[in-house]
Amino acid sequence: AAADGTAPVELGREALAAGAAPRAVAIDLAPLAGRVIRLDLDAAGGGVALSGAGVFRDPQPGEPAALARIGQAKAKNAILVMIDTLRADHVPPYGPTRVQAPVLGLIAERGTLFERFSAVEDWTKPSCATMLTGLYPNTHKAQTDDVRLPASVRMVSEELKAAGWTTAAFIANGYVSDKFGFNRGWDQYTNFIRESKPTRAENVFGRALEWIEQHKDRPFYAYIHTIDPHVPYAPPEEFLKLYDDKPYDGPIVPSKTHLQVEEIKKRTMQVTDRDKERLVALYDGEISYHDGHLGSFLKRLDELGLLEETLVVVTSDHGEEFWDHDSVGHGHSIFQELVHVPFLLMWKGVIPTGRRVADNHDHTVIVPTIFEALGLPPPDYCEGRSVLPRALGREEIGPHAGFSTHQGDRMAVWSGRHKFQLSGAVRGALFDLEQDPHCRTDRDDERPITVRYMRALLGSFMGAPDKRFWRHPDLRRANVGEVAAERAQSDPELDRQLEALGYLRP
Structure with missing residues (x-):
């Protein structure tokens, strides 16, 4: 795992014997909660390759709308x-x-x-x-x-x-x-x-x-x-x-x-x-x-x-x-x-x-x-x-995010301590609101991992044909059109x- 300003840290390692059947490897990400990180998956050795992508699972899943009504x-x-x-x-x-x-x-x-x-x-x-x-x-x-x-x-x-x-x-x-x-x-x-x-x-x-x-x-x-x-x-x-x-x-x-x-x-x-x-x-x-x-x-x-x-x-x-x-x-x-x-x-x-x-x-x-x-x-x-x-x-x-726009020609996403503003198709600015609550210093060049994450959030939102589903798939609901x-x-x-x-x- 890598974060802006820190050296990469190995979260887990699994050794497999030659010819062994593929198996899942579970990694606890709780110590990284609340941080923007990049996860790198790597396989090394002769004839070895990753057989699938990562799957993220909450240890205590639940349907929020149903949970909210319990005793409410x-x-x-x-x-x-x-x-x-x-x-x-x-x-x-x-x-x-x-x-x-x-x-x-x-x-x-x-x-x-x-x-x-x-x-x-x-x-x-x-x-x-x-x-x-x-x-x-x-x-x-x-x-x-x-x-x-x-x-x-x-x-x-x-x-x-x-x-x-x-x-x-x-x-x-x-x-x-x-x-x-x-x-x-x-x-x-x-x-x-x-x-x-x-x-x-x-x-x-x-x-x-x-x-x-x-x-x-x-x-x-x-x-x-x-x-x-x-x-x-x-x-x-x-x-x-x-x-x-x-x-x-x-x-x-x-x-x-x-x-x-x-x-x-x-x-x-x-x-x-x-x-x-x-x-x-x-x-x-x-x-x-x-x-x-x-x-x-x-x-x-x-x-x-x-x-x-x-x-x-x-x-x-x-x-x-x-x-x-x-x-x-x-x-x-x-x-x-x-x-x-x-x-x-x-x-x-x-x-x-x-x-x-x-x-x-x-x-x-x-x-x-x-x-x-x-x-x-x-x-x-x-x-x-x-x-x-x-x-x-x-x-x-x-993901938790709030979105703002100025008449459609400027967009911003605020997630956690960071805010990313986009003017036009390319030019962006990243602000750390804990260190810089008034958005005086652009951190775009200093924090490439965070910028990539914030751009991904904003891109997922802007590119979604139905804004309800940019982060939560629920295809049973009808589109406003x-x-x-x-x-x-x-x-x-x-x-x-x-x-x-x-x-x-x-």
Whole structure:
């Protein structure tokens, strides 16, 4: 066995007498668990050759979906809380940060946190489409600004409504709207941007709570999409002062940050270190403001007795850059500041408390996880697998990886401590996230074995005609088929609303 930076090690040797019958040789690989290694099989001697390839076997095999259901309760409801623009390293459960977000910390303590979770894209529409369909962006095709979610793609709301659940969506982002095909399958659908309603977290959570209290006696699925801490960064003054209480007379204006971030990105607005400090403080203040209203929402659910019968999923669509790679905002790269997002599961009395899962996953796991918690088989076309078994402490067999893309022209795979990014057909970069969490140093030339492994993972994924089977053969499930992209119709009013979020330039 060989690994980057170490001399090859012999794991086993078997001597055979001339003319002896072939026999299997078993090698225990447990001491190498968690490492990227190259295995070399060699035969030496006159007239001797290897008669077969290696076979890898788990010592305790099991069917994960079946194991997960042993002794498992069935949730009555599911709630997906999607916090727009929340990067993982500004969330206390994910490591040292100045940001005060005790509720997110409490969710991690009372549920399961997934440490290595990837957004499938670096902006809202494709990531949310994946969360609401279980399909990768290259499959559902809602990747660029001018297309909508195709009518041929089934949404989780449509599937659950057909199965007898009451469904509701409370959305504060204009990209997850009727124009782009997201208004299907909901008994209650509110897009606060489209309806010109206040988009603050208190308003979104408040309206969602009203609906839940009215429908709590029936099984329900609720998608709650809050917009804080997206631009404009304009937290109440008390939350800004948590991170910047010094006098400031610079050009950064909270109500104009949706415009200023784009100007900074395009180098048409120059900023000082003090201006940068102010901008990050505004973002962090938004996180703390949002956290309080998330807490009020969960407290009321607990008072209603709903947390015992509801799977609560908390995640984000993408992060936000603050000069990590010489830019700001989002929608322009697949570095960690934009695609490493929080992912937490909470289900009182069922999901173990305080568990941290180090496996790599991405947004495609959300739909099958919700279905499994509700006691339903996931739709056959889902391209991810439920992570409920991992939250319950069961091991998962097979390679662990999360995939991210930027509108299909850049790809990244994150597996274990390494991340590999591919730009174009050939050019790649390898990062060791334990030594280099901000992806400053390319290790591509230093670690050829790891690069080969990461390229194999990415190649298996990109080359798979059916993304469900890139790592787990299950040919009984039906293929979603080729999806054709659909153009979105022009809508000047929505364009104006998206301009207010900094997506489009006036």
